[in-house]
Amino acid sequence: MNAIALAAGAAPQHVFGGGSFLLAVLVLAALGFGAVRLTARRRAGSTKPDSPWPSNPTTPTTPTTPPASPASPASPASPAPPPATAEIAPSAPPRLRRVVPSPDAGWAVETDGLTKRFGSNVAVNDVELRVPRGSAFGYLGPNGAGKTTLIRTLLGLTRADAGTMSLLGIPVPAERSRALARVGAIVDEPRFHAHLTGRQNLRLLAAARGGEADTRIAPSLARVGLADRADDKVGSYSMGMRQRLGVASCLLGDPELLILDEPMNGLDPAGMHEMRNLIAGLVDEGRTVMLSSHLLDEVERTCDAVAIVDHGRVIRQGPIAELTRGAGTVAVQLDCAEPARAKRIVDEAGIAAGTTLTEAGLTVTLPQGSSRELIADLNRRLVGAGISVYGLQEIRTSLEDWFLSVTSRLGDPA
């Protein structure tokens, strides 16, 4: 069964979360991005790698995972047709992910060999980063990985020791003022004068920006929902309100690029929801939002593309859908009678990469790149053997699973 057929509604009978519409969007996104990549490759000549991002190391595999299929994203022949793994729809995708815009429009952030040292500690290590314009881009890494240092270096808050960088195509630090005039940023937590009101703090920043920034104070406050509290002292603001005020300060310059460092820090679930919507709204307006975070789930919900950083080095980058596709194994949680016998049947059939008995029943790990038909086949075999199947649930490979598999938390990446 191909992806188009699935999108048209030919859904299998077994239990899967998510609708065909969502699946269609994801498939179209993958198709669109693949087409963009193909176009870019044709324009640049076939000798160039097909991905606009710097090449990623080979996706790590677990012992139970068979070799990557030809449709793996690491393969240069993969862009046009939808990869087989796309046929397995995630049970609950976080949101409708946008198609990552074409890099033909240029990169919002571009670095080459960027390095920043603090003594013997290399906080930013030869970073080659590409942030596509008009997207929400996550800069993801564990605490101490060098996320904030990279942002500080990009913004000229500290000097780079080596490498080149540009913001919106403008080289920095050579033309830093010109570049930053079109950039809004929050580094670490947003900080303000506690003895001044929100509006007065924005006046201060607007005066520093100059131009028409002063006229954007009221709209910015309204945009982040702080118009009613604008004349209260910032000292009385909650963390969430300060975060929102930080975003308002970013909007003073009507920026094309927003760089937000850990924007979800300190926010309660409602605040996170608001921030997510705010970021989505900003991207929908055509702005680029680059955010750093160690909250994988939030990045997955918010961003279209990510770069994974560990020990100062970018180890992967690209659209989330592409990075997670086939990066890990696909598993099915079986709720059935006689799980031990079911395990034997599956093992003897040789259709699974691995099986594990759990308290909930049986977890069947499918070979990478398996189609949904394999899950239906699994179901048929068990039912045919007289085992009552109460439920089948796909365990989706999340960004978190993938992240943990590629960062040094679980061993040496790749």
Add this chain to the structure above:
Amino acid sequence: MTWALIATKHLELRKRRGLVITAALLTTGIVVLVLGLRLIFHLTDPASNGPAGSPDIFSSLSNLLAEFGFLVAAAVGAAAGTTDLTDGVFRGLVITGRSRLALYLARIPAGLAVILPVIAVAFTVLCLVTSYAGTPQPTSVSVNSVPIPANFDQAGLQGWIRQHPQQAAAAFLPGPAGPAGPTPSSSPAPSGAAASQPINVLYAEYTDDEIAGSNPAVNEMVKIGLWIELEVAVGFLAGLGLGSLTGQRTLTVIVLIGLEIIVTPILAAHVIPYFIDGQRLVVGVALDQLRPAALEAPGLSGGGGPGGPGRVLFGGRGALDIPLMPTWAMISVIVGWIVGWSVIGAWRMMTRDA
């Protein structure tokens, strides 16, 4: 640097209520308190309590304003130089793309616009009370207990000495019993002896006693006010520069208090052989040389140090024991402190990691 940037930096400092209130209390508050009490005492019991204003009170409060003004200005300067850093706003300002130099320079007029009016208000109150609720201007000047008509210029004094040789001798050439003698005639001096002295020396002694016994004229008050404001401005710029350098307000204030109330008095108290030029590099010594003639130095009854008649510039004269330095050297020291601290502060701001 734009007007809007200066205005918002001024707002940022002005809204630091604690700082501004403390500055006002230590300057205007003290002046108002002292003069207010004296006004009340005088009104309730004029026979026992003299008028609120007097030359002594004027001198004391003016010197206090200069001293406290320097310290308060240094504290305001330190706040201006460190507030953005300690509040974490410096980073946000740098991200705007605005030149760091412009951000630093905007603090100078903004901070001065906070502290100079506070001192101006205090000094204005002092001048008003001295002028309108002070002792009446004397008609004569008592020089070694010899009354000499007031308001003489140098030629007028010379003429009076020629006309009153014996009184002049008693006034300017007192014998062993001179100053304590009951009358000038009780300690006669050789006729014409006073007239043989250089008139500028005699005139300086006459003006010293005239200043000590009378309220300063309006033009002298203006000079004194400007001199105090100069002290305040230097204190602010030193605080701003040092604050920007260290990034720590408390440390900056402690260092400048130490400079003003420990280092400067020690270096100004006595001439240290072979280190006189080093002593002159202390801004307090250079500023003292600009001290208006109408303002007595604290603790000096007759005013004027070894510099004696050494009027320097704008009617100034040194009141300390340090020999006067050339005018260009004095100006160089003051300008050096202003420019030096500003350059250091700006340099640190431009190179600091945000």
